Amino acid sequence: GWRVQHNNVLGPYKGGIRFHPASNLDEVKALAALMTWKTSLMGLPYGGAKGAVRVNPHELSERELEAVSRAYIRAVKDHIGPDRDIPAPDVGTNAQVMDWMADEYGKLTVKPEPAAFTGKSIEKGGSQGREPATGFGGFVVLREFLKIQDTRYKIRDTPIIAIQGFGNVGSYIAKYLSKDGFRVVAVSDSKGALYEPEGINIEKLAHEKEMRGIIDRGLCYAVSGHGRPCQTFSNEDLLTLPVDILIPAALEGVITGKNAAGIRAKVVLEMANGPVTPEADTILEKRGVAVIPDILANGGGVVGSYFEWIQSLDQKYWSEEVVLGKIEEKMKEAFARVAEAKKEYNVNWREAAYVYAINRVANSMI
Numbered sequence: 001g002w003r004v005q006h007n008n009v010l011g012p013y014k015g016g017i018r019f020h021p022a023s024n025l026d027e028v029k030a031l032a033a034l035m036t037w038k039t040s041l042m043g044l045p046y047g048g049a050k051g052a053v054r055v056n057p058h059e060l061s062e063r064e065l066e067a068v069s070r071a072y073i074r075a076v077k078d079h080i081g082p083d084r085d086i087p088a089p090d091v092g093t094n095a096q097v098m099d100w101m102a103d104e105y106g107k108l109t110v111k112p113e114p115a116a117f118t119g120k121s122i123e124k125g126g127s128q129g130r131e132p133a134t135g136f137g138g139f140v141v142l143r144e145f146l147k148i149q150d151t152r153y154k155i156r157d158t159p160i161i162a163i164q165g166f167g168n169v170g171s172y173i174a175k176y177l178s179k180d181g182f183r184v185v186a187v188s189d190s191k192g193a194l195y196e197p198e199g200i201n202i203e204k205l206a207h208e209k210e211m212r213g214i215i216d217r218g219l220c221y222a223v224s225g226h227g228r229p230c231q232t233f234s235n236e237d238l239l240t241l242p243v244d245i246l247i248p249a250a251l252e253g254v255i256t257g258k259n260a261a262g263i264r265a266k267v268v269l270e271m272a273n274g275p276v277t278p279e280a281d282t283i284l285e286k287r288g289v290a291v292i293p294d295i296l297a298n299g300g301g302v303v304g305s306y307f308e309w310i311q312s313l314d315q316k317y318w319s320e321e322v323v324l325g326k327i328e329e330k331m332k333e334a335f336a337r338v339a340e341a342k343k344e345y346n347v348n349w350r351e352a353a354y355v356y357a358i359n360r361v362a363n364s365m366i
């Protein structure tokens with residue numbers, strides 16, 4: 001396992017811990033740097049860090065998972081803390097893992113330190129709205145983008161959407177979008193994708209997934225109400241469907257130099273961290289596809305964490321409505337900053353986000 005601390009000029013290090021069988025040090029370093037730019041862009045008083053354990057959490061028993069979580073904290077205890085480095089969930093970890101970690105940390109410091117972790121369960125001092133925060137933030141950013149979109153993207157009034165990944169991030173953004181009238185036609189998990197051109201009933205699908213732990217590939221739950229055998233295919237094929245907006249919400253490096261030419265969406269909303277490789281970025285830009293970068297699109301997670309941290313420090317708790325309202329405001333501000341930098345420097349969305357994020361860090365280092 002690893003914990004990488006990239007930069008802390010703006011405040012304590014902040015970033016998730018992932019449990020994934022393919023994690024490695026280089027990946028964690030890259031993700032830690034992304035957190036520095038993300039917290040800077042979001043206007044938070046944090047630096048950037050990331051952690052990982054190379055393990056497949058789905059192959060572990062609950063007891064083993066708890067043992068791994070606690071052992072990780074024993075190893076990094078001297079480097080974390082509420083004003084030093086504040087971990088959170090990421091791919092393959094969740095509120096339960098954070099609760100075990102916070103408990104272990106509290107034992108080691110001989111007093112409870114709930115503000116040393118975010119993404120905790122509500123019972124253990126977590127925040128209302130932290131669980132949907134990343135998906136909700138992405139939904140807010142997409143709506144802001146559509147308000148000012150360039151006519152060249154020619155997006156339908158009811159935009160058609162494909163989402164890769166149906167974990168915490170993918171399932172919540174799917175829910176917010178479909179509630180708001182967007183048509184989500186395809187979703188996937190690590191085992192494959194399903195496609196219903198009429199639009200998928202996301203509420204039903206999410207409920208099924210909660211009950212069984214996997215996406216049911218037998219029925220598609222069309223919005224029209226009837227369940228019929230759905231079209232199933234690979235995660236890779238989902239990327240090239242004829243949709244308006246493509247949302248990679250799983251892992252990094254999925255849109256590459258090899259498949260970017262086949263992307264038919266006009267907008268890619270990066271809800272995963274680093275899903276588009278630099279080669280793919282160049283190809284998409286040439287083809288006029290707008291890529292809304294991860295450090296903006298998925299910033300809602302760490303913004304939600306920030307509000308949890310404040311509540312944990314103060315021992316005062318807010319309602320979900322209040323928290324989501326605060327997240328919405330922060331996302332809109334961040335979007336406006338990026339849109340302004342984009343205009344001023346005449347660059348793409350990713351470059352504009354980096355201009356702002358890097359400047360804020362650099363100015364604090366002088």
Ligand code: GLU
Pocket residue numbers: 014015016017038086087088089090091118273298299301302303305
């Ligand atoms: N893992 C999330 C991210 O990549 C959240 C990090 C946090 O809340 O610290 O942004």
